[in-house]
Amino acid sequence: MTEVFRDSEEPTARPEPRRGAKWTRWLIVAVLVIPAIWAALGLGVSLERILSAPADMWNIIKAMFPPDFSSKQLGRTFPKVLESLYIAWIGTMIGALFSFLLSFAAAKNLSPRWLTFIIRNLFNAIRAFPELLLAFIFLPIFGLGPWTGTLAIGLHSIGTLGKLSSEVIEGIDAGPLEAIDSAGGRRISVMRFGVLPQVLPSIVAYWLYRFEINLRVSAFLGVIGAGGVGAELVSQLRFRNFPAAGTVLLVTIAVVLVIDTVSSMIRSRIIAGKAGEEGPTELFEEPSTVGVL
Amino acid sequence: MTAGARPAPPKKSVRPYLVAVAVTAFTIFAAKEVGLSLSQLTENFKTGRDFLARFFPPDWEWAKENVPGPMIETIQVAILAAIIGCSVALPIAFWASKLTANNKWVYYIDKWFLNVIRTIPDIFWAMLFVTGIGYGPFAGLLALIMFSLSIMGKLLSETIDSADPGPLEAAKSTGAGHTQAVQASILPQVMPNYVAYALYIFELDIRASTVLGIVGAGGIGRVLEAQRAFFRFDRIMAIVIVIFVFVFLIEQVSVFIRRRLV
Numbered sequence: 001m002t003e004v005f006r007d008s009e010e011p012t013a014r015p016e017p018r019r020g021a022k023w024t025r026w027l028i029v030a031v032l033v034i035p036a037i038w039a040a041l042g043l044g045v046s047l048e049r050i051l052s053a054p055a056d057m058w059n060i061i062k063a064m065f066p067p068d069f070s071s072k073q074l075g076r077t078f079p080k081v082l083e084s085l086y087i088a089w090i091g092t093m094i095g096a097l098f099s100f101l102l103s104f105a106a107a108k109n110l111s112p113r114w115l116t117f118i119i120r121n122l123f124n125a126i127r128a129f130p131e132l133l134l135a136f137i138f139l140p141i142f143g144l145g146p147w148t149g150t151l152a153i154g155l156h157s158i159g160t161l162g163k164l165s166s167e168v169i170e171g172i173d174a175g176p177l178e179a180i181d182s183a184g185g186r187r188i189s190v191m192r193f194g195v196l197p198q199v200l201p202s203i204v205a206y207w208l209y210r211f212e213i214n215l216r217v218s219a220f221l222g223v224i225g226a227g228g229v230g231a232e233l234v235s236q237l238r239f240r241n242f243p244a245a246g247t248v249l250l251v252t253i254a255v256v257l258v259i260d261t262v263s264s265m266i267r268s269r270i271i272a273g274k275a276g277e278e279g280p281t282e283l284f285e286e287p288s289t290v291g292v293l
Numbered sequence: 294m295t296a297g298a299r300p301a302p303p304k305k306s307v308r309p310y311l312v313a314v315a316v317t318a319f320t321i322f323a324a325k326e327v328g329l330s331l332s333q334l335t336e337n338f339k340t341g342r343d344f345l346a347r348f349f350p351p352d353w354e355w356a357k358e359n360v361p362g363p364m365i366e367t368i369q370v371a372i373l374a375a376i377i378g379c380s381v382a383l384p385i386a387f388w389a390s391k392l393t394a395n396n397k398w399v400y401y402i403d404k405w406f407l408n409v410i411r412t413i414p415d416i417f418w419a420m421l422f423v424t425g426i427g428y429g430p431f432a433g434l435l436a437l438i439m440f441s442l443s444i445m446g447k448l449l450s451e452t453i454d455s456a457d458p459g460p461l462e463a464a465k466s467t468g469a470g471h472t473q474a475v476q477a478s479i480l481p482q483v484m485p486n487y488v489a490y491a492l493y494i495f496e497l498d499i500r501a502s503t504v505l506g507i508v509g510a511g512g513i514g515r516v517l518e519a520q521r522a523f524f525r526f527d528r529i530m531a532i533v534i535v536i537f538v539f540v541f542l543i544e545q546v547s548v549f550i551r552r553r554l555v
Binding site: 032043045059237249 | 319320322323324326327328329337340341344345348365366368369370372373376377408409412413414415416417420421422424425426430431434435500501503504507508511517521526529533536537540541544545
């Protein structure tokens with residue numbers, strides 16, 4: 001107690017501002033402003049052009065309302081949106097299957113170093129190709145249609161899911177594995193009863209999360225003819241049939257929102273064990289997780 | 294309970310099996326719908342093998358002349374979109390968290406806004422802006438700004454949700470206004486995450502801006518689309534390799550910095 005009184009006799013000095021703050025600030029300015037100016041000059045972007053953009057966009061949105069909700073237009077749009085849904089689902093399944101098998105080989109706590117190195121870089125390499133680019137390459141080989149989009153999404157998902165799954169596997173508790181090993185369990189038992197129960201909830205949650213993303217991807221893959229609702233949006237915009245384009249957009253947004261909501265409910269149920277508890281946001285907490293969404 | 298008694302096995306439930314059956318049924322149905330069939334796949338591989346020959350060797354002579362310009366445009370679009378998008382997202386993310394929103398109306402409207410713009414994929418944005426503003430990198434820039442904004446808004450607002458509210462109360466109790474208090478207490482807490490997310494979004498923007506040109510929004514994608522129309526797959530291969538190396542390097546550097554940051 002006395003110490004507290006002694007302290008209060010002379011007022012506490014204000015803490016000195018941290019040193020080095022000044023030059024860090026200049027460094028940040030240099031890192032951000034110089035490239036920004038370089039890019040803006042290169043693209044011929046001016047402030048007034050950016051400020052006038054919302055008005056231009058507003059004109060398009062106005063042209064789309066009211067959307068064309070005739071049964072003919074809805075009859076064209078819904079099957080395409082469903083096709084996108086199927087593409088996303090099968091693509092995610094392909095990605096989940098292969099990434100699941102490979103992620104064990106990519107986990108440092110289960111596999112030798114040389115193997116993890118190869119598989120990890122395989123994942124990195126796959127991820128470097130955007131889905132649209134993959135579909136672009138696949139198109140002449142597999143032809144126009146949903147199958148091309150499915151393969152592109154499946155392949156890309158192997159890279160993203162593989163990275164996330166192997167990180168989940170690396171984060172497990174080694175105790176149960178040792179216990180099974182010391183009880184004389186074979187390697188397959190160690191995997192089945194030691195590893196799998198620990199990693200499955202997180203990995204399945206990632207699959208669902210990837211499905212949400214893949215639904216958005218499969219929506220736009222149609223733009224180049226790889227199946228799905230994108231083709232419909234392209235043709236309506238090209239013919240300047242804005243009310244119909246508005247329908248396509250609204251139906252897509254609605255379906256994606258519904259799937260997002262259901263999927264994130266299932267995800268938080270899987271992760272937290274109970275509905276309504278926190279869960280999906282936890283997926284983003286780990287810095288390494290931010291690597292692939 | 295006697296010592297060493299075996300714990301009772303967990304109750305068996307039929308629900309997992311029902312879920313498994315439903316998932317399998319849907320998968321089979323969906324697989325049929327997308328045209329998955331093994332016989333076709335083997336045929337695809339046969340034609341694919343012949344076709345791949347047309348991708349090689351990559352036409353580097355042509356690429357040296359024609360790739361750098363559009364590639365720089367691609368990078369410029371990604372840089373500017375990431376900077377503008379992440380800057381605009383900063384206040385929007387703070388309004389979209391219950392902890393820091395000025396009032397509940399701002400919170401609900403902002404949250405709703407972020408959820409809706411997040412459902413629209415980057416390529417759709419590009420198509421909309423191309424239609425509204427015209428062909429060129431400016432449409433791509435605006436598309437990626439919306440894309441960056443939607444992702445940063447979600448990631449950062451969720452990080453703010455889980456920030457420690459203690460410092461905010463402390464700052465408010467000193468008589469600071471709402472904005473001042475948030476600036477002094479929550480902003481420093483989420484700053485490392487913000488920078489890490491920004492780097493991550495820059496990566497995504499680079500990846501996205503390489504393909505935006507396919508729908509007419511500028512950058513290297515425009516060249517890709519043009520060469521496809523000419524069936525010059527050797528040139529496409531050269532572009533694909535350049536994009537691959539570039540995206541791969543950017544990602545490795547960005548991941549390295551991000552691990553250091555958080």
